[in-house]
Amino acid sequence: MDYETLFTILPKEPKKWSLEDVSSWLNFVGLQQLQTTFTQNSIDGSCLELIEENDLIEDLGITNKIVRKKLMHWLKTGLKEYASHIKSTTFEDRRYEKMEQENATLENTESAQPQYGQINISHDMMTNYLKNNEMFSQQFQQPLCEIENKPQFQKKQQTGILIEQDLEKFVSKVQNELIIQPTEGPQTNFYCIKESGGKIGRHSSNQILILEESISRFHAEVIFQNEEFYIKDIGSTTGTFIKVETKQLLQIGMVVELGSNQFEIQQVNVNGSNIDVVMAIIEGPNTPEKHVINLTTQKSVTTVGRKQTADLTFSEDHHLSNIHAKICLIDGRAYLEDMGSTNGSWLRLSREGQPSQLYPLQNQTVFKIGTTSTYLCKRTSQLVADRSHENSCIICIENDRDALYMPCKHNTACLKCSKNLKDCPICRTKIQDIIRIYKN
Structure with missing residues (x-):
C-alpha cells in the first residue's frame, strides 16, 4: 500500500475524512464505481472503521467477493496502518522544526560572543557554554548513513541518531x-x-x-x-464446536452436530456428476445408525429435520428444527447448510x-x-504508542481496562472510572450497561 502517495492526496487521519475525502480515497484504491454508493449513504471517515462485511452486502449491496475482500483489507488493516504512518510522519516533522529553532538559537548565541564582556559572565564560562552547544549540535547533525544529497533525504540527514531513537520509542504499533x-x-x-x-x-x-x-x-x-x-x-x-454460518464443505473424517446427534463423514464417493455421502452417528440417541445420502443432478438437495417431510427424519429429536439443515450438491461437491434452525448446526473440531x-x-x-x-x-485492533501503558485505563492511567461499554462494546477505561461515564469516550454512544471483562 502506497501510503506516501496517499499522504499527498489526503494528509489527515481517516477518521477525520469528509464525504469528498472518502470519494478521493475510493478513487485512489481503484474502486471509483463505489463513490456514488458511499456518498448516498453518507459514509464519511468516522463511519469507515465501523463497517463490517455484512454491512457491505446488506446495506451497500456490494455482491462482488473480490471487491469486498479488498475493501475489508483496507478498512481493517490499511487505514489503521495509514493513521500510524501519519502520526509518525507528523512527529518527525515537528522534531525537525524544533531542530531548526535550536540551530537558529545557537547561531544567535554565537553572534553574541564578541559582546560577552558587556555582561557579567567570565570569558571561560562563555567559552565552555559555546563549546558544549557546538558539541550538542554536531551530535544532532551526525547523519545515520551515507545517502545521496537529494531534497527528500535532507530532513532525515539533519535529524540524526538521537531523533531516530526517539521515533523508535514512540512509533505506534x-x-x-x-x-x-x-x-x-x-x-x-x-x-x-x-x-x-x-x-x-x-x-x-x-x-x-x-x-x-x-x-x-x-x-x-x-x-x-x-x-x-x-x-x-x-x-x-x-x-469444541464452530457454528455453521455459511455453506460447509463436507470432507472425510469431519464431525458435524445436528440436534442431539453427531455425524461422522465416513465416505464421500464421487460417481461422475453424482455423490454418495456416508454418515455414521457416533454420539447421540440414534447411535450407531448409518445413513447414505445420494446427491444427483436430478435431486441435488437432501433435507434433515424433525418433520416427516424431511428426507432424513429424526422425529423424536426435540433439539432438531422441522427442517434443520440440508446437504446439497454444488459444482460436484457436497455441502452442509443450516436452514435457520433454532439450535444451529455445528462443526466439531476433533x-x-x-x-x-x-x-x-x-x-x-x-x-x-x-x-x-x-x-x-x-x-478488535488498536494503536498503542506507549508500550508500558498499552492496557492502562485512559482516565487514571493506573488500573487495567476491565470495563466493556454496551451496546458499542468499546473498552478504554477501568471499572472504577467508568462508573461516572454517561457516554462512550470513543464513539459518544450513550452507555446502557457496563460489563466487567476478565483479561488474560
Missing part, C-alpha cells in the same frame, strides 16, 4: 484483541484475549474458567499467530480425546465449548 462474549449457557463473563493467547477449561489456571462438569480441565486454547486468532481443541471429552487443528476465529464467529457454553467472537 497495532495491538490485536479478541473479545469473547457469552451468548448461551450459564456463563455471563466477558473475556479479552490478547496476542499472548489463553486456555479454556475447568482448571483454575485457565484464562477462561468454565466451572461445569461437561467441560474438561484443559479443554481448548486460543492462539494468536500470523496476525490471526485461532482456536484448537486440546483433547477434550465433550468437544473427536473425543484427540487434539484438533487450528481453526481461524473471525469477527462474529460463534463457537461452543462442550454442550452448553456458547460464545461470540469480536475482533
Whole structure:
C-alpha cells in the first residue's frame, strides 16, 4: 500500500475524512464505481472503521467477493496502518522544526560572543557554554548513513541518531484483541484475549474458567499467530464446536452436530456428476445408525429435520428444527447448510480425546465449548504508542481496562472510572450497561 502517495492526496487521519475525502480515497484504491454508493449513504471517515462485511452486502449491496475482500483489507488493516504512518510522519516533522529553532538559537548565541564582556559572565564560562552547544549540535547533525544529497533525504540527514531513537520509542504499533462474549449457557463473563493467547477449561489456571462438569480441565486454547486468532481443541471429552454460518464443505473424517446427534463423514464417493455421502452417528440417541445420502443432478438437495417431510427424519429429536439443515450438491461437491434452525448446526473440531487443528476465529464467529457454553467472537485492533501503558485505563492511567461499554462494546477505561461515564469516550454512544471483562 502506497501510503506516501496517499499522504499527498489526503494528509489527515481517516477518521477525520469528509464525504469528498472518502470519494478521493475510493478513487485512489481503484474502486471509483463505489463513490456514488458511499456518498448516498453518507459514509464519511468516522463511519469507515465501523463497517463490517455484512454491512457491505446488506446495506451497500456490494455482491462482488473480490471487491469486498479488498475493501475489508483496507478498512481493517490499511487505514489503521495509514493513521500510524501519519502520526509518525507528523512527529518527525515537528522534531525537525524544533531542530531548526535550536540551530537558529545557537547561531544567535554565537553572534553574541564578541559582546560577552558587556555582561557579567567570565570569558571561560562563555567559552565552555559555546563549546558544549557546538558539541550538542554536531551530535544532532551526525547523519545515520551515507545517502545521496537529494531534497527528500535532507530532513532525515539533519535529524540524526538521537531523533531516530526517539521515533523508535514512540512509533505506534497495532495491538490485536479478541473479545469473547457469552451468548448461551450459564456463563455471563466477558473475556479479552490478547496476542499472548489463553486456555479454556475447568482448571483454575485457565484464562477462561468454565466451572461445569461437561467441560474438561484443559479443554481448548486460543492462539494468536500470523496476525490471526485461532482456536484448537486440546483433547477434550465433550468437544469444541464452530457454528455453521455459511455453506460447509463436507470432507472425510469431519464431525458435524445436528440436534442431539453427531455425524461422522465416513465416505464421500464421487460417481461422475453424482455423490454418495456416508454418515455414521457416533454420539447421540440414534447411535450407531448409518445413513447414505445420494446427491444427483436430478435431486441435488437432501433435507434433515424433525418433520416427516424431511428426507432424513429424526422425529423424536426435540433439539432438531422441522427442517434443520440440508446437504446439497454444488459444482460436484457436497455441502452442509443450516436452514435457520433454532439450535444451529455445528462443526466439531476433533473427536473425543484427540487434539484438533487450528481453526481461524473471525469477527462474529460463534463457537461452543462442550454442550452448553456458547460464545461470540469480536475482533478488535488498536494503536498503542506507549508500550508500558498499552492496557492502562485512559482516565487514571493506573488500573487495567476491565470495563466493556454496551451496546458499542468499546473498552478504554477501568471499572472504577467508568462508573461516572454517561457516554462512550470513543464513539459518544450513550452507555446502557457496563460489563466487567476478565483479561488474560
